[in-house]
Amino acid sequence: MSMLEVKDIHKTYCNVEVLKGVSFTMEKEQTKVIIGPSGTGKSTLLRCINQLSPPDKGEVWLDGEEITSPKADINRIREKIGFVFQEFNLFTHLTALRNISIGLEKVKKIDKETAQKRALEELRRVGLEKQASQYPAQLSGGQKQRVGIARALAMDPDIILFDEPTSALDPELIGDVLDVMKSLAGKVAMLVVTHEMGFARNVADEIIFMEGGYIVEQGPPKEMFTNAKTQRAREFLGRIGALYGGD
Amino acid sequence: MALETLIDSLPQLLNGLGVTLGLTAFGILLGTSAGILLAIGRSYGPRPLAYPILIFEKVFRGIPLLVLFFLIYFGLTQLGISFDAFTSAVIGLGLRSAAYQAQIYRGSINSIPVGQINAAYSLGMSKLKAIRYVILPQMLRISIPGWSNEFTILLKDTSLAFGIGVIELMRQGRYIQVRDPSLVLPVFLLIAAIYFVLVFTANKTLRVVEKKYQMAGFQAEAHR
Numbered sequence: 001m002s003m004l005e006v007k008d009i010h011k012t013y014c015n016v017e018v019l020k021g022v023s024f025t026m027e028k029e030q031t032k033v034i035i036g037p038s039g040t041g042k043s044t045l046l047r048c049i050n051q052l053s054p055p056d057k058g059e060v061w062l063d064g065e066e067i068t069s070p071k072a073d074i075n076r077i078r079e080k081i082g083f084v085f086q087e088f089n090l091f092t093h094l095t096a097l098r099n100i101s102i103g104l105e106k107v108k109k110i111d112k113e114t115a116q117k118r119a120l121e122e123l124r125r126v127g128l129e130k131q132a133s134q135y136p137a138q139l140s141g142g143q144k145q146r147v148g149i150a151r152a153l154a155m156d157p158d159i160i161l162f163d164e165p166t167s168a169l170d171p172e173l174i175g176d177v178l179d180v181m182k183s184l185a186g187k188v189a190m191l192v193v194t195h196e197m198g199f200a201r202n203v204a205d206e207i208i209f210m211e212g213g214y215i216v217e218q219g220p221p222k223e224m225f226t227n228a229k230t231q232r233a234r235e236f237l238g239r240i241g242a243l244y245g246g247d
Numbered sequence: 248m249a250l251e252t253l254i255d256s257l258p259q260l261l262n263g264l265g266v267t268l269g270l271t272a273f274g275i276l277l278g279t280s281a282g283i284l285l286a287i288g289r290s291y292g293p294r295p296l297a298y299p300i301l302i303f304e305k306v307f308r309g310i311p312l313l314v315l316f317f318l319i320y321f322g323l324t325q326l327g328i329s330f331d332a333f334t335s336a337v338i339g340l341g342l343r344s345a346a347y348q349a350q351i352y353r354g355s356i357n358s359i360p361v362g363q364i365n366a367a368y369s370l371g372m373s374k375l376k377a378i379r380y381v382i383l384p385q386m387l388r389i390s391i392p393g394w395s396n397e398f399t400i401l402l403k404d405t406s407l408a409f410g411i412g413v414i415e416l417m418r419q420g421r422y423i424q425v426r427d428p429s430l431v432l433p434v435f436l437l438i439a440a441i442y443f444v445l446v447f448t449a450n451k452t453l454r455v456v457e458k459k460y461q462m463a464g465f466q467a468e469a470h471r
Contacts, residue, residue, distance in 0.1 A: 091366070155371065
């Protein structure tokens with residue numbers, strides 16, 4: 001049994017069916033990248049997985065537990081699913097350190113001192129220990145996103161979902177965030193929605209190409225970039241590859 | 248001569264001031280706690296809860312305070328419910344203030360990006376925890392300027408409790424005036440000065456609190 005199993009997810013927003021039956025699985029410590037045109041339900045899919053917007057139909061299983069079940073304790077399960085947002089969503093009133101330690105203190109019930117020590121370790125891991133006492137407004141976009149990643153990491157999740165983590169960043173700040181993400185590959189499972197083709201090609205174990213609410217094709221990056229089976233995937237990768245490059 | 252009689256009546260005014268401060272303290276306590284609950288209930292509570300809260304806000308913002316005092320103090324006795332004048336005034340002040348404060352807090356809640364509550368959920372926080380640790384601390388900070396207004400309005404409006412016979416600052420002034428009509432100007436000038444100093448001090452203090460708890464990124468003064 002896979003660590004994460006997504007089975008036939010359907011989701012409708014304002015009478016538009018955004019997801020029309022999406023299924024895939026993920027193994028422990030695997031990295032998968034979801035690509036595809038805007039408005040094809042990539043972000044919605046991530047939100048369906050951690051139940052920020054529960055799917056209308058279909059099931060999500062994590063570690064053999066059905067988290068879409070009404071009986072599931074979603075708060076406990078969300079501890080195991082990190083989420084990194086495009087818009088960072090750091091807590092405005094808390095320092096970088098407290099942004100990370102608050103979950104440990106209030107959710108995991110770790111005492112304040114231990115939690116802050118742990119938070120500082122996570123900040124060090126993303127190269128921001130010097131910024132520990134700064135507030136989100138005093139950080140650059142790239143730094144905010146690295147705090148966002150550290151915040152997710154601190155909860156020691158099984159998987160982290162990344163929703164276009166670099167789309168709101170200046171090009172020169174993207175590198176630092178991608179470096180942090182690369183350093184996590186193979187240590188924690190990552191499901192990443194992104195347009196960063198370089199990252200997809202070099203870090204992903206598998207690429208999922210979505211369009212129109214379906215998974216059109218999935219496979220290892222090498223195959224997808226050089227030898228995609230479907231016409232649509234070839235077109236998309238060709239176009240976006242020219243735009244965003246990739247090394 | 249007038250000055251001496253005025254000085255003689257100072258203890259009486261201080262008594263009244265004590266009652267005024269009591270009305271203010273209990274009134275703002277009721278108004279603030281109820282106002283917070285109403286705002287949270289309206290924003291995060293189940294949908295059916297939003298309507299009674301909306302009606303409460305409309306009713307208590309729509310009735311003059313003196314009418315409210317009369318309804319609570321005199322009117323309710325016909326239904327077999329009776330409060331003393333002081334309690335009636337506290338309830339009236341508190342409920343009206345709650346209705347206004349709920350609006351202040353709701354405005355603050357709406358200025359907190361919705362993504363932050365999603366981030367709180369993603370850490371495994373329950374709705375209650377997300378409200379307690381993410382929404383509430385920001386809501387209160389953003390609300391300080393509006394709350395300062397509400398506080399000083401409530402403080403001054405305690406003088407309307409005069410109308411149902413609470414022996415607060417205003418009524419003590421009236422007693423002095425009746426005893427010695429020649430004191431009418433000095434006594435009410437003195438009372439006006441007392442209210443002014445209270446409001447002035449409150450505003451100054453709250454400004455310090457506001458600055459101390461101001462969140463980074465919210466300092467509009469930086470663009471002066």
